[in-house]
Amino acid sequence: MPTSTVEDYLKQILLAQQRAAGKLVPTGQIAAELKVAPGTATAMVKTLADSGLVEHQPYSGARLTDSGRQLALHVLRRHRLVELFLVKVMGMDWSEVHGEAEQLEHVISDRLLVRMDEMLGFPAVDPHGDPIPDASGVVADKQLPTLLACALDASMQIERVADQDAAFLRFLDSQGLTPGSTVVVRGREPAAETVTIEVEERGGQVSLSFAAAAKIMVAALREEGSQQEP
Ligand SMILES: [Zn+2]
Incomplete structure (x- = not known):
């Protein structure tokens, strides 16, 4: 079982890669997003590289390997299913579930996750519209326009x-x-x-x-x- 710190790094790198179309993620950016010192992030990225979870290129950044990506997608799956469960089943507001899911994503067992997925009817997106990776780690990530760039008057x-x-x-x-x-x-x-x-x-x-x-x-x-x- 990877530690929750490892899971947090992998998830953060995955999210950054999704935003930057798979480019290397600078360790400075990882540090800023996880609110840790740059030296801490660099040391952790090296550890992840030694475990075969990321590719690390000194001075340019890191990228997930296939096994790192699978682990990260599974964390994201737990996070997003938990968020939806908290909103749909427990009646919480969509503004208050992210913090809870940040904790629970590290502790939910596979058995519980399968049951939650079933209870929710195998959903495709979480309360924020973020796609939920499926059990085999496949995630639909369609590129959508934003309100800043979409057509006017439509x-x-x-x-x-x-x-x-x-x-x-x-x-x-x-x-x-x-x-x-x-x-x-x-x-x-x-x-x-x-x-x-x-x-x-x-x-x-x-x-x-x-x-x-x-x-x-x-x-x-x-x-x-x-x-x-x-
Ligand atoms: Zn969230």
């Missing part, structure tokens, strides 16, 4: 929110900006760095900063009448 469904900050998630909730909601981007103002969004269910408009809009991923909804039967 109905979009919120698919995923790439931020776990509790205050930000509560704000999104208060504005109806949660996965599954339908929104239309009405305008972007570069001078003020704001995006104006209409939230379909509520009918009102809300203004988001460019930074906030960039964290919300959407998919175009098909126009009515253009749906094709398979």
